[in-house]
Amino acid sequence: MSTKLLIISSSRILFPDSIETTPGTIEIDKITGKIIKVHSFKASINDYNDQNQFFDVGNNVIMPGVIDAHVHLNEPGRTDWEGFESGTKAAAAGGVTTVIDMPLNSIPPTTNVHNLQEKIRAAQGKCWVDVGFFGGIIPENEEGVKGFKCFLIDSGVEEFPRVNEQDVRKAFEKLQGQNSFVMFHAEMEGNNTNIHQTELKEYYEQIPPKNYEKFLLSRPQSLEVNAISLVIDLAKQYKNIRTHIVHLSASDAIPLIKQAKSDGNNLTVETCFHYLCLTAEEIPNGGTEFKCCPPIREKSNREKLWQALLDGTIDYVVSDHSPCTAELKRFNDKEEERDFIKAWGGISTLQFGLPLLWTEAKNRGVSLNQLTTWLSKNTSKQVGLQDQKGEIKVGFDADLVIWNPEEKFEVTNDIIHFKNKVTPYLGRQIFGVVHKTIVRGKIVYDKNDGGLVNIPYGEFLI
Template sequence: MASNQNNNLMIISSSRIILPDSTEPTPGTIEIDKSTGKIIKIHPYKLSINDYNEEQFLDVGNNVVMPGVIDAHVHLNEPGRTQWEGFETGTKAAAAGGVTTVIDMPLNSIPPTTSVSNLQEKINAARGKCWVDVGFFGGVIPGNQDELVPLIKAGVKGFKGFLIDSGVDEFPRVNEQDVRKAFEKLQGQDSFLMFHAEMEGSNTNILETESKEYYEQIPPNNYEKFLLSRPQSLELNAISLIIDLTKQYKNNVKTHIVHLSASDAIPLIQQAKSDGINLTVETCFHYLCLSSEKIPNGKTEFKCCPPIREESNREKLWQALLDGTIDYVVSDHSPCTADLKKFDDKEEERDFIKAWGGISTLQFGLPVLWTEAKNRGVSFKQLSTWLSKNTSKQVGLHDRKGEIKVGFDADFVIWDPEEKFEVTSELIHFKNKVTPYLGNTIFGVVHKSIIRGNIVYDKSNGGLIKIPCGELLV
């Protein structure tokens, strides 16, 4: 006879749960109140199904129970470019990959999230279409500084600006004066400024090591041509400016570098952090798991900005992540239609310079990173810190998400780190099935994704649920 008859209970029992106060996975049983979506009790041991109603009890055996992944850099593109991605397809992909919260970037939707009215359009487009919880970033563009504080009050989690051409006309780059105006408006606000940190400058040499004649001889379908066009000095220029401005404004505005790819900037960032500069840094799955030497000719699905760089650069990024210089890892899921990747052309004719720069990873970030990380001795606790705890802190959700604690949202990814699978088109839930990971075999099969006590993805029971239950975090 079951001893607990509360019909609102959900029970998860596992031999491997990632808890905040434990360095290794530990056996445990989690009690969830489904009426509130909150964790109400954590037992430091596995309980038996005999202690509960059978329909309440979920014994996941030796699968890892980890806080749901919080991806704080996702382009969902709706409204306006919904043919690229949308709330439905993007959040379904997230749920299938163990991502329980995404934060949507202010571009490439039309309109961009640069005013309260534009944010409202975004919210209206998202309602009823989200399989996971969704928050929003605002944008900084020339002339919209008076919109920033109202956007904070409307619920955006932070602001992003570009110091180089963004690739879309409706989201122009900002210059130093625009950035100063944003700093002035955000003084004392509970928010932060993010930057796509590439910027041209007097020290920028597009061809840092090669001659112009050599560059012009490289065929356009060769990745090296694109890589030489986006040197590390672009990132160094931008990061130097951001650090200097953060100093000038006496750390009254927190700043953040998105998608760091240039290892040359690591000493600069380390010094800034050592000096107490209010700066955080992210990198992406693709910078940690891919290298330029292995990108075949014509494979424009590998193009992103900043670019995937050399193997030696990748190793230095890993070291910076492991030593805490880089705070967390995100997807920068930036999809587009196949024609914008020049897939209509033969591979030998695809032009890396002209192709859209963005990589689709949202559904596969956890296993892609784990496949690389497990060979480096990375613990599940480190993985969870990079993918959940630190991202939740960044976007102000650390009082309810990112860790398995009593009182927190019951957001989990339940996965088997020893099981492997092949990335196939049939598995992909994001709208345009263009990704550099297609055909790869990777470790880490997601079995269930749970959001506030709701199973939204169950591999053994048909995959995604039929009706979305994601909330908008505004």
């Protein structure tokens, strides 16, 4: 006889609007995958009949599953970099229950309906968590899905060219009244932003390409300030279109963003785990696994990003999981000779975002309520899932992560599930072990029962 309910009890559940965790029990309909009841007491197996599946997870925390709204799964076309199967398995192992796939670096990119359909066909039967899709804006093409991404600087791949201000304005005119939002990779060249046109040119050219300083100087904060200034101007003019800054790294732009939000502009901002957890000072010569665009900046910059996250200027945190092969990271070269300028810019984080952020956050007095706001609640709003995912509420999808925030582990190759095990977090000791991940009432990862299940339960969020 099939079981009717999945029931989970814990002494620490993070219910909506609760600052602290409280004892509780969650009842889940296994057919619909929805939460049907929540109780403010910790039930026991004796409270239910044998037709139900019951888990007492003890003192482990139950939180809404992480919604990562910025992931590059690269399929079809670049499946040697990543794929739906390996990427969503990594997500499930890290307590991520929903990922939103970016329109690049797959081939073809998701820049029209036909390419979106091709991507969906490639993902069929390969998803361990729920997957949604963003579309892309490139010159002369603005068809796609509900949210769109564009680059104001070279994207790094030929099939996804940058746009200029005219292209963006044309897209905004077409999107008027469609409840769309447009995401910007917010770096843009302007006066004195090209290193070869500044007084630093001679100094820059003397720096060996293996030194991180050379790459950091090539992507100054002013690139982000230029782009964000344009985005804010667009937000002021096109008030009914939501504008969004992806992967903010430059603290110099925070005052502009804060003022724009204070003025009531329709603007949201994300940053990434690597900007909150890593610093330029710790990146060794040849450490190309740390390269991303925009770059990881100095410790003082990181602290300003944290302050902006804490005061609400930054809305949420994502991985920007952007993997590639070891060869593209120049790992075939001797470590001391790896070229930061030529290496691919992207960091693999998908499986470790929750514990990485928690390890930094707990030292700043951050509550679990704040953590889940940044990782689930606000991201669900951004992608239009706020009535379905992101909180533990009756009627919502039973997307849950069950984890121990006090338990520590080391990032090692043998536990990594994403395809190319190239990451700056290798060897790092971090807090927060995921014990179970549940997607719509189905256990997709169980640390104590073989890890990942064999069935891809993920669905498409079209």
